[in-house]
Amino acid sequence: MTDVLDQFWRAYLYASNGAPSGMVVTLWLLVASVSMGFFISIALAVARVSSRRWLSLPLWLFSYVFRGTPLYVQILFIYAGIYSLDVVKGTPPLAAFFQSGANCLILALTLNTVAYTTEIFAGAIRATSAGEIEAARAYGMSRLAMYRRVILPSALRRALPAYSNEVILMLHATSLAFTATVPDILKVARDANAATYQTFASYGIAALLYLCLSFTLIGLFRRFERRTLAYLGPHR
Numbered sequence: 074m075t076d077v078l079d080q081f082w083r084a085y086l087y088a089s090n091g092a093p094s095g096m097v098v099t100l101w102l103l104v105a106s107v108s109m110g111f112f113i114s115i116a117l118a119v120a121r122v123s124s125r126r127w128l129s130l131p132l133w134l135f136s137y138v139f140r141g142t143p144l145y146v147q148i149l150f151i152y153a154g155i156y157s158l159d160v161v162k163g164t165p166p167l168a169a170f171f172q173s174g175a176n177c178l179i180l181a182l183t184l185n186t187v188a189y190t191t192e193i194f195a196g197a198i199r200a201t202s203a204g205e206i207e208a209a210r211a212y213g214m215s216r217l218a219m220y221r222r223v224i225l226p227s228a229l230r231r232a233l234p235a236y237s238n239e240v241i242l243m244l245h246a247t248s249l250a251f252t253a254t255v256p257d258i259l260k261v262a263r264d265a266n267a268a269t270y271q272t273f274a275s276y277g278i279a280a281l282l283y284l285c286l287s288f289t290l291i292g293l294f295r296r297f298e299r300r301t302l303a304y305l306g307p308h309r
Contacts, residue, residue: 095256095257095279105182106183106186110187113187114186115225117132118192122195139184144249152171156168174254182247198224198228201228205227208223209223209224233294240294241290241291244283261279
């Protein structure tokens with residue numbers, strides 16, 4: 074049993090038989106969903122704070138739906154529900170996309186983090202001081218230049234602590250990859266448990282790896298926060 078568990082231990086960290094390791098798959102899911110979600114959320118946050126109801130209201134509804142339903146249900150809906158539609162089955166590109174568990178999982182994770190991150194960034198934009206906006210207008214900046222040079226840089230710095238928590242939560246959310254049969258860390262743990270019946274060791278290794286990844290991300294974000302938010306600290 075120990076030899077079998079040792080074999081699975083290597084599967085957590087190292088690729089085997091041409092397949093990526095559980096750690097690599099987990100990191101890939103996290104980086105892909107968070108990266109796409111970050112850039113999409115910036116654009117949506119600007120629209121979310123717009124005074125035009127036809128622009129902000131659909132985004133509020135999108136955010137309300139995805140923040141108000143469990144991620145597990147969203148993954149099942151995208152992975153199993155959408156593919157059952159005749160229009161999807163009858164369109165080869167869509168059918169090929171939704172047949173892939175990895176594609177469906179990335180889509181679900183991205184949409185979920187976009188809903189939360191958009192609200193985080195929108196709140197930070199609303200908190201921009203009137204003085205900064207007035208100064209930008211006094212310099213004769215256009216609305217686009219004002220967002221690009223003043224509002225967004227300031228808002229993203231203020232949003233960093235809340236956004237770092239969202240990234241950690243997305244790391245934990247990748248453990249739902251088994252729903253779409255994607256071999257992440259938890260999938261390797263489930264396989265190890267099924268093969269060895271050493272439940273404590275199998276899931277304990279997975280918990281330890283998630284813990285290490287979480288603390289690494291927390292450390293990186295805290296260091297980045299100290300650099301970007303240094304101007305808010307006490308000055309001598």
